[in-house]
Amino acid sequence: MTAAGKGLEGVVASQTSLSFIDGQEGILAYRGYDIHDLAPNASFLESVFLLWNDRLPTREELASFEAELAGLRAVEPGTLEGLSGIPRDTVPMAALRTGLSLEGIFDPDAEDNSPEANLRKAKRLVARTPTIIAAAHRLRQGHDPLDPDPSLSIAADFVRMANGEPGTDEAAAALDRTLLLYLDHGFNASTFACRVIAATLGDMHSAVTGGVGALKGSLHGGANAKAMETILEIGEPENLGPWLEKAFAEKRKVMGFGHRVYKTKDPRAKHLKAMSEQLTKQAGLETLFEISSELENQMVGQKGINANVDFYCATVYYALGVPIDLYTPLFGMGRMGGWTAHVMEQHADNRLIRPRAEYVGKNDLPWIAIDDR
Template sequence: MTTSSKGLEGVVATQSSISSIIDDQLTYVGYKIDDLAENSSFEEVVYLLWNLKLPNKSELDAFKSELVDNMTLPEAVIDHLRSYDLSTVHPMAALRTAISLLGLYDEEADIMEADANKRKALRIQAQIATIVTAFSRIRQGKDPVQPKKGLSYAANFLYMLNGKDPEDIEEEAVNKALVLHADHELNASTFTARVCVATLSDIYSGVTAAIGALKGPLHGGANEQVMKMLTEIGEEDNAIPYIKEKLDNKEKIMGMGHRVYRNGDPRAKYLKEMSRQLTELTGQPKWYNMSVKIEDYIKEHKGLPANVDFYSASVYHSLGIDHDLFTPLFAVSRVSGWIAHILEQYDNNRLIRPRAEYIGPKKPEYVAIENR
């Protein structure tokens, strides 16, 4: 039997046409992340991931319109969000439950034909943004805000969150973050989604399972932990002493290094620049300056560059987004990739059933219970 690989590191588990990481270069359907981050809307990227081609103008206009038209939540889901103990529940737990609940109100939930799955995909992508923003407003004692026609997906997220049209730079920042987080090959949550639907379970189950995986701090929760660290540091002069102490205690610095990338995460530079612009705009450049000091120190002493989570923390903070909403915002983007992989799994399915290398006791003698 083949020797196991801890964490499945280096194991190629499937073939995919959706995204790739080759020589530290991330692509979506072959397109470089640099080209997409600099030129594309999030809606274009979602269309690309689901259809394996970029849309033309009429296709994109129709897709944008369909997303906005499907953003409104069933009233029962809103009522359920209101029923939570909002003083204790984490938004990722609320999101996980709400997505599962959506499946109960979708008449096509268990219909597995390709067209039905595409319609469900559209509804999930549209409504996940509404769930996150509605939860945020409800726990502030406010009513949810309905989506606004004519706004982009990124702008609608901020509009439903804050109840006002966002500034152009705010929309640009969220759009860029959504594009950069949309897919990332066979990451933990994506693999979880594919394992789930490989049993021929429904798309809502696959997305719910993926959210459960993303909830962990070693995956989607990293940027929330980065902001917690920056808040604890407080001021720029405290940054290096704080990091030195952490390293001396052999504690992990969140947002640094990556399992796959060896020479740096190609997505990080875009959020680094957005962090610089937004922290300057809000009059709090210390968050960016602090982050740069930490990145430079870790790179020099540990050889680890920042990953995409590191600067997304100060970007989201500068947008006024609550820190515990950072991971749900990640999910709002990554659900596009999960769905792409779920649809791909359905198209060429085989039950995912790996083996385990047994390391337990070898043939112990059974002793009757009265003699134990």
């Protein structure tokens, strides 16, 4: 028995009706709707509704879906208590992982994997992920977490809960669009982790907690924060050439570039690049955009490697004033809509996911008694 490629590249593991990706043509669609139509026209929660219900909501349905989720934003008191007990220097992704796990302990549907219970849990998870991230952020600064304000949109309320004061409508709209762009992406590592857990008939909170663990790594969601560190490390446009030369010589991976599936432009990067250009300009951070676009030119020109979703998202979040270590949790906030959709899809037509391994170790060794070793 021979193993598939080391990272399972090219392996079609199962089927999904949630998102379609054409890595050669650079196409991403949620439930048949192209990301280029969704990004400028739909909201994050509108796209979550689409993903969960396989159709776009009417105006009334969207309003009632938004109101329902707004009413679910407050996390369990035990979750806040648990988060207040973790060390202040806990990285936000670890705090999110812990917060979600605590929510799973208190959830009234915790052990119920029925479609109805799964949908109720999915709603709570999407509604509460921003609250957990904001609460952990406040606590590490020595402040009390703020209660949600259901009159605000999910993105605007996150900004308020995290910063302690409301942000602009424009900042909320930009954040909302990044959440939409992060929503779903086939069998990426974190989603696949969720599906593996769900396929054991594990519960939704266990699955998404595993998803956060997978997203945390720098080859996946952690890349948006690392990309920002790279851009700041370069610092000035004139440093780019020598920086890149050194990075290539050291065979360093440039974070925010390359993709396992896209062999052309990542369609999400187009929207994030436009947002980055506009927001960095408004924030007086044009130099960061200049470095970013020149880095992209050089990576494409010299290596044929394109920017992925995480690259321009980094400067979008920087221009919005988001602390760098919250970039990956924000990716998770968006992806939560996708993870929960995948758990529901997996549970609806389940089979244990259990691949084989090609054994390459030793064979037929003679037993040695413990005193003779």
